[in-house]
Amino acid sequence: AQSVSQHNHHVILSEAASLELGCNYSYGGTVNLFWYVQYPGQHLQLLLKYFSGDPLVKGIKGFEAEFIKSKFSFNLRKPSVQWSDTAEYFCAVRNQAGTALIFGKGTTLSVSS
Amino acid sequence: DTGVSQDPRHKITKRGQNVTFRCDPISEHNRLYWYRQTLGQGPEFLTYFQNEAQLEKSRLLSDRFSAERPKGSFSTLEIQRTEQGDSAMYLCASSLVVGSEYPTDTQYFGPGTRLTVL
Numbered sequence: 001a002q003s004v005s006q007h008n009h010h011v012i013l014s015e016a017a018s019l020e021l022g023c024n025y026s027y028g029g030t031v032n033l034f035w036y037v038q039y040p041g042q043h044l045q046l047l048l049k050y051f052s053g054d055p056l057v058k059g060i061k062g063f064e065a066e067f068i069k070s071k072f073s074f075n076l077r078k079p080s081v082q083w084s085d086t087a088e089y090f091c092a093v094r095n096q097a098g099t100a101l102i103f104g105k106g107t108t109l110s111v112s113s
Numbered sequence: 114d115t116g117v118s119q120d121p122r123h124k125i126t127k128r129g130q131n132v133t134f135r136c137d138p139i140s141e142h143n144r145l146y147w148y149r150q151t152l153g154q155g156p157e158f159l160t161y162f163q164n165e166a167q168l169e170k171s172r173l174l175s176d177r178f179s180a181e182r183p184k185g186s187f188s189t190l191e192i193q194r195t196e197q198g199d200s201a202m203y204l205c206a207s208s209l210v211v212g213s214e215y216p217t218d219t220q221y222f223g224p225g226t227r228l229t230v231l
Contacts, residue, residue, distance in 0.1 A: 004155075030215055043224040101148075104155050105155050
């Protein structure tokens with residue numbers, strides 16, 4: 001069965017620090033990959049997505065992610081985090097049937113000012 | 114606001130009662146999905162509709178769970194004879210799928226309905 005692994009459960013950073021959140025998926029065929037963010041008290045919002053083409057994708061709020069097919073990875077990065085980036089981050093892959101999203105367990109990011 | 118809306122936002126019920134949640138998708142979206150999220154986990158897929166047709170329901174957690182989308186617009190998720198283990202956040206998402214090949218739609222999520230079963 002397809003699965004998504006997020007390696008970091010809770011990450012604590014100071015403002016201006018660089019961020020990298022790991023995500024690995026299990027399926028080796030055509031992949032659609034997503035990062036969603038959930039700010040405190042808000043609903044899931046799309047940060048960025050990869051369907052095909054350039055493996056380095058840029059999203060909102062200065063986030064980017066790199067798709068590395070050989071490593072089955074789609075890590076999320078931001079060069080300098082802000083206090084407002086405090087949130088829970090979810091990596092997801094579309095299932096083989098092309099319907100549902102399979103989510104990782106999420107990573108809680110806490111940024112101190 | 115033209116995003117996905119869900120009602121109610123919170124529901125507290127006693128074990129054994131039936132509950133129904135509503136989801137209103139983004140108006141032009143033809144796909145509607147239901148997910149469940151428990152504490153410390155990512156959303157877990159339950160079922161989805163393309164227009165009014167329910168195309169996948171094998172992931173519904175038990176026969177106590179059912180969903181409808183009668184006119185291809187809003188959808189309802191019903192849980193009969195609720196159990197304490199049903200306590201969770203129930204999320205709805207919608208998307209627009211064009212064509213029949215492997216889809217490249219983006220799912221947009223609503224705020225969820227938090228269910229507490231006492």
